[in-house]
Amino acid sequence: MTAYNLADADPVSVLLPWLREHPRVSEVLGGPGRVSGISEAPWPHLRVTHGPGGDLRTLTWATEPEVTLEVHGDPGGWPGQAELRRIILTCATAATELPGVQALPGHPVISGIRPSGTLLWAPLADGQPRWILGLLVALHPAVHS
Numbered sequence: 001m002t003a004y005n006l007a008d009a010d011p012v013s014v015l016l017p018w019l020r021e022h023p024r025v026s027e028v029l030g031g032p033g034r035v036s037g038i039s040e041a042p043w044p045h046l047r048v049t050h051g052p053g054g055d056l057r058t059l060t061w062a063t064e065p066e067v068t069l070e071v072h073g074d075p076g077g078w079p080g081q082a083e084l085r086r087i088i089l090t091c092a093t094a095a096t097e098l099p100g101v102q103a104l105p106g107h108p109v110i111s112g113i114r115p116s117g118t119l120l121w122a123p124l125a126d127g128q129p130r131w132i133l134g135l136l137v138a139l140h141p142a143v144h145s
Contacts (some may be wrong), residue, residue, distance in 0.1 A: 006059055009108040011067050011137035018098050019091060028090040033124070043074035044084060046091050051134045053116055061138045064118050069095070073129035081121060081129060082102045088119070088131040095135055103142070114137035 014132040017027050020035040025046065029035070035046045050065030071088040073079055078089075096113045116134035123129050 005063070006056075006063065006141055009063065009139050009141040011065050011108070011110070012048060012050055014108055014110055014139070015067055015098065015113075015135075015137065018101075019046065019048060019094060022094045022097075025091050025094050026087075027114060028087050039070070039072050043072060044087055045072045046070070046087075047072065048114060051116065053134060055084055055135055061080075062111070063136060064136045064138045066134045067095075067137050069133045069135060071131045072124075075126060075128045077127065077129060079129075081131075084129055084131050085119070088133055092133055092135060099138075106142050108139045108142055110135075110137060110139045 016035070016037060025035060026032050029044055034042055034044065035048065035143060037047065037081065038050055039045060039047050047070040049068050051068040054063070054065035056063050069088060069091055071084050071091065075083050092115065099110050099112050114136050116136045120132045124131050
């Protein structure tokens with residue numbers, strides 16, 4: 001194990017497929033195919049991407065990078081603010097279930113997920129509705145035998 005293994009401990013590569021396949025996330029978003037790394041139809045849509053914060057500690061083992069969840073509504077303004085808030089909180093709750101799951105061989109080990117701060121209502125410049133929430137993902141690189 002070297003410090004360079006940390007570069008392979010990507011929280012998005014684990015969290016994105018977890019949320020994409022989670023039945024509650026698909027249900028609350030209105031069906032499959034609504035979770036990705038970009039903002040795209042069909043709406044509502046969950047975008048999972050690297051966040052601006054977190055703690056990389058000593059760059060040697062356990063870190064806590066931030067992952068950003070964004071729930072985008074339709075550019076026409078639906079669903080409303082309250083419904084999109086319910087959706088993003090359901091998705092965040094589904095994410096917190098990941099640490100209880102056995103890590104796949106060769107994948108980073110997630111030991112905890114918690115909110116990084118404020119749930120933010122931040123519509124896009126064109127008025128498209130959007131909520132943003134950061135999650136701190138405690139993880140360490142996969143251990144290769």
